[in-house]
């Protein structure tokens with residue numbers, strides 16, 4: 001295992017000053033952009049002075065606003081990015097086959113995840129380092145999730161403490177844990193999340209991050225952000241520790257050699273529902289069910305871990321079959337359109353999570369950006385449900401997708 005695994009995870013270079021200088025530059029460029037602007041990725045060209053109308057537009061706006069290294073950190077995947085590309089391509093390979101003349105005139109996107117009622121089946125995935133994308137960082141995302149009446153998965157590396165994110169909004173939140181080696185620290189952290197009102201614990205367990213872009217950019221978390229992150233987790237740091245010492249501390253602080261009994265331990269310290277994130281194999285999903293986990297997130301971390309693994313959506317049907325209704329199955333990696341949400345739900349996901357789409361939107365326009373991307377995806381989903389004769393989420397079924 002690469003010693004720098006976790007530093008890479010957090011390798012969020014340029015400081016906020018650089019970010020705002022870049023944003024000011026981008027504003028100038030946008031003001032001067034010729035009609036037609038830069039082509040957006042994956043959609044028809046949108047003059048950049050107009051309102052963003054899809055995820056790809058927000059990607060372009062984030063690219064213009066962020067220092068290149070920070071944009072690369074969000075956007076890139078591991079090594080050859082085979083999985084990163086396949087996540088999107090796999091959704092595009094699936095075909096929808098809607099029935100005609102269903103008479104459906106209105107749709108309701110509300111659903112329930114782990115007994116939590118939410119207004120749309122789209123959650124915010126745990127995303128690290130949000131303070132580097134926008135000064136309000138996770139606080140902005142938490143407010144946008146609450147306004148949209150959905151759940152925010154809060155990364156343990158998000159840039160704010162669990163208490164700070166909890167105070168930002170009263171919306172439902174799950175706490176995503178990377179396991180500290182020091183179980184006393186881990187225990188206190190989980191207890192703090194529970195006390196702060198988080199509704200579930202998500203343990204992320206997939207490994208193998210190796211992002212060439214971040215290596216090339218020599219991306220490292222700036223000292224103040226690293227110090228805040230480690231103290232937010234609850235590590236006892238001396239103020240005299242140098243940056244080098246903090247980096248070395250961070251390199252050895254995390255338990256990357258977990259086994260399934262990590263969940264027994266979690267179960268012994270919290271009453272909150274437990275989810276495992278990073279599942280791609282049906283046998284792992286069966287193990288998760290056998291040990292009584294409440295939820296499974298089918299995910300390849302958006303192509304940011306071991307490259308060459310399959311797209312999450314391609315693994316979903318066999319995992320849903322293996323779980324057989326005994327736990328809730330969620331999916332992330334590659335959701336870029338409302339039709340992707342429809343496809344995932346048709347193939348058995350209870351809900352989906354988005355990562356990059358809202359990280360780009362946060363960088364582009366803070367809380368308003370995250371609200372907007374959730375609204376755009378909701379509108380796209382509504383349109384797809386109407387066209388498919390689905391008045392509500394429960395009526396989205398397997399027959400809609402040809403694979």
Ligand SMILES: Cc1cc2nc3c(=O)[nH]c(=O)nc-3n(C[C@H](O)[C@H](O)[C@H](O)COP(=O)(O)O)c2cc1C
Nearest residue numbers: 074125126127128155204301302333334354355356
């Ligand atoms: C910038 C960034 C940081 C991330 N940080 C975390 C993290 O701290 N914990 C985690 O479990 N997943 C993390 N992820 C993965 C997301 O939770 C999610 O699995 C992935 O982004 C979904 O793919 P998508 O970006 O194609 O939507 C991160 C993703 C991005 C883009």
